[in-house]
Amino acid sequence: MTEKSAPDAQDGTRGPRGKVRLREHVMGWLFVGPFGIVFLALLIAPLAYALYLSLFQKRLIGGTGFVFLDNYVKAFTDPSFLSGSWFVIRFSLVSIPLQIIVALAMALILDAVTSLFTRFSRLMIFLPYAIPTVIGAVMWGFLYSRSFGPLTDLFTLFGATPPDLLGSNLIFYGLVNIVTWQWAGYYMIILYAALQGIDPALYEAARMDGAGKWQVALRIKIPLIAPALFLILVFSLIGTLQFFNEPQILRSLAAGTIGPDFTPNMYAYQQAFALANFNYGSAISFALGGIVFVGVYAFLFFTRKRRSFL
């Protein structure tokens, strides 16, 4: 950008061309500088440090030693890491489609129906996203309570025993519900915005050709917002594989159900901050990074023909 625009203003008026070039370079670096410093100091440097840490092993007896990739070998044979990774993969497979279906359905409805009520509904559906995840998780912890949660009242009304959504059998669905509640509204807004960007003339043309409301939704709207759909799929995949906040908060209510190695990120946290094993914690983080990379790459690879935004 700077290289293109700067010469117009300065060319010819200030000295020979080489000098201008140099000035351009300096100006360019100055513009990039603030971002570059923050980027290097807060992202690249910690990453490099974590990578460096992950190549060492610290033991209570015997101190720290260089072990090269041993921590990674250990991670990929560690049942805690593997079961945690398997959990987030399963969780992604269930929760992401669910969130997207809910978000898409609501976006299509809000787009199709226009009344005073839609503005209000839009806000209400979006509202959970505005609640910090930590508070949301604490709240759901109480809602799931079998002593004072509303589910208990509901189930006892029909004479049934209320489900224990914090118990080890149902915690998966308890978390799916929390995540869907939290994120569906946000994805809905993205999809809704994409829908608003579609030229209404297309609908008119479709109607002239005899398309009904369903056909307009399925054949016109969804294909046209596919780029937005892919975008939120990628975001949610990255986010879900790094699942941390909700289970970490619910741990204080159900430590037996949610172990410290429930998800890979929680496991990394436990290793680093509870067991002072920053080396192995870093290795787990990088191993998880690898899984996320593979997951997202696979997704992008299999959808490469249908994509238009990248």
Place this chain on the structure above:
Amino acid sequence: MNNKRLSVAALLAAVSVLAVSVLTACSPGGGGGGATTATGGGASNCTNTIPKKNLPVVTMWGWYPNMQLVVDNFNKLNGEVQVCWTNVGQGSDEYDKFQTAISAGTGAPDVIMIEMDRIPTFQIQNALVDIRKYGFDAVKDDYGPGAWKDVSVGDAIYGVPVDGGPLAMIYRKDLFEKYDITPPKTWAEYEQAAQKMKDAGGPAFGDFAANVSALTMALQIQKGAAPFTYDPAQQSRIGVKLNDQASKDVLGYWGRLAQKGLVGTQDQFTPEYISGVINGKYATYISAAWAPGYLTGAGVGKGEDTGTFAVAPLPQWDPARPVQVNWGGSAFSVTSQAKNPELAAKVAYGLYADQESLTHGWTNQIIFPLNLKALDDPAFVNLKVAFFGGQQANKEVYVPAANAYRGVTYSPFGQYYFDAMTKQVSALIDGSVTGAQAADRLQEDVTKYAREQGFTVQ
């Protein structure tokens, strides 16, 4: 096309960067948070106000409910040093912060409150200071030999004992009367009473929770288990014995009670559990002497359940040879990051050791004092405890239990052991393993960890 490929690469790079940055982003934050509370500017970050501003300040972390008062008392009485106190969380929350500060080499307070079972964990990392030479002789006689043993590693003293946690059985008088049950004296009677209460349509008799590993450990020790043998002179050798018959029996016992539905399996220290205690969902609560204070603070015994609680001695395996055990109990330790260990030791020795603080602590059942000034005080021994409807709980139950307590050897990797225990107890509650299997798996798990950490396991 070229452009497209470039942006795919950029996205993938961004993705992987995002994924790994979670840990690294946490790391400076965690350490930094500790650093500001502990060392950053000292006095300005204290929860308490320091009255004597010209004196040197010692920073301190602790979570006793009446800590504010205790610190104020100390500062008022002391003319040499002032305490700057912060509550950074209870139990594990605090240990995680302390552990991070140890790893970082900075950010720890000068004095820290820790449960006695954690002392070896931090001591082996050289995070604590031996305070024997900083005035131990002057206060030696203020505590019994058992109390000193729990804060010592070999001859070195790594903490000043404050409170103990002799175990007993808290029970609901109303439920015991309603179902015609007398307090069980043995664990066999406990099971029978539980069955009786269930057959009569009563609530759960107790609670077997996955998140109270220290209690489960104490109950195993009561039957004769000795989980760790450890000679501080030979730090690299440790004996781990988590699957002996006693450990298996105790896990099997509670697993059976849970499977039969005789006891609940709710995590303790949760709102869910407390509401259960208030509403009479549990007829007994096996817990330590500090429990009444904790329960009162959580709102138990204040409403309809006023005066419904009483306490009886911990049931025994063999009534002819009773064994008393402990859960929790804390001490003040001086950290090796203290700038002036001598001054810090003065705080550790003096804090919560004045008469006024001690009296406030035991009258409100916040602490079961180990300081003999309180423990031998007739007012303490004969106290009619309001929470127990005027029962002389100290005289009848807690003081004898404390006197019979022999002390335990704790492990230098307490956090890992407790987490591993939680995992196994959770599986035991599910019914996916038996008590014996749970003990065997725990043994395998912890042994593996100990070896990884460089210990020679015996």
